[in-house]
Amino acid sequence: MEIDIPDTFVEERTRVAGTQGHQWIAGIPALVERLCERWDLRLDSEPPRHGANSLVLAARRRVDGAPCVLKVCQPPETTVTEAIGLRAWAGRGVVRLLDARTDDGALLLERLDAGRSLSDLELLPAADLPGAPTRPHPTPPPPGTRGHAYTATDLAHPLGPRQRALGGPLPGPWVDLAARMARDLASDAGESLVHADLHYGNVLAGTREPWLAIDPRPVAGDPEYSVPELMWTRIDEAAEPADVRDLLTALADAGGLDRDRARAWTVVRAVDYWLWGLDVGLTEDPVRCRRLVDTLAG
Structure with missing residues (x-):
């Protein structure tokens, strides 16, 4: 063959x-x-x-x-x-x-139609599709699925040491805020089955439903966990701080999610990704994460 x-x-x-x-x-x-x-x-x-x-x-x-x-x-x-x-x-x-x-x-x-993804739609229309792509389905996680309580705890403790190891490139109050938010999220993490690698390119056009997600990395926790990646992958199209806040609101409302929890997960994961990106030598994504945190951490 x-x-x-x-x-x-x-x-x-x-x-x-x-x-x-x-x-x-x-x-x-x-x-x-x-x-x-x-x-x-x-x-x-x-x-x-x-x-x-x-x-x-x-x-x-x-x-x-x-x-x-x-x-x-x-x-x-x-x-x-x-x-x-x-x-x-x-x-x-x-x-x-x-x-x-x-x-x-x-x-x-x-x-599915691999030639059509949510990346092809304008940003807010893609984010504002009713219930897609962040809609939580009432699906209990299978036994053994890793939970966000552990994920958030794993993020909270090393943020400070990682910041110090890199010479303190992030504003200290933001790192402290992200650590506090992560501990709060860990204390009452949800138990939904969540797609932990959700971005616009991972949602393709279908026939039995207009849009269907692919390549899931399933975890147990908050559906709001999926919001940050949908924020930073297209934040360059959100020109002003108000546009960034509107994008977060659109994603949360379309999925029936808690706005405050979506904001908290976005700050936590953006700080985590920012530190990781600096550590491995990324140049563009740390700038995107800085915009996110600068806009949402207030």
Whole structure:
């Protein structure tokens, strides 16, 4: 089986995983052929798409011609939590899982329109879609799902030491505020099943619902946890402080979320991401985080 694997994907996996990544790439044709036989699929002619660690191929079921996609990931264990979350959501607001072979790092998913995401809409219309993409579904988290009580606690304690280790680049009051907010959030964290990697590019156009989320990283906690990434990924389009506040309000109201809790999670996660970005040498995202915190920390 010949598969035109994008050079950018080969370079990324080799850079991240070295020899192991190169060997996995070389084994993709045989893996895909085996999966197609198991699930009785034929590949479509459109070129594969990819993320940082996954290759996605358009396919159809031979028995009825129904469109689907085959997703293969490295390392394969990354599919375990994704499959658990998708099974729990059962297609409510997210892409539907058709089958999984987590030992092979493979998921069979319903096909969405990969050429249309919420990134294509103007900022406020994308944020203000009724209930999407932050709408909380009344889905209890599966046993063992990591909770936000632990996430918030894990964030609260090291913020100060991380700030000092970098030479104090952030205003000290903001770091202290984020630590206090994180402790408050940990004290009464929710127990919803939450998509912890939600951004506009991870919400694609569907047919059974207008917009469906993909690539979930499921955690148990507050649906407001999803707001910060939706803030900082397109904050450059919010020119003024009032626009930033309007964006937060639109996201919270569209999802039926608590505005104060959405603001708190945004400040906490923006400070965390800001420190991480400075530590690894990012240049643009720390500036975006500074705008967020500067606007919302007052």
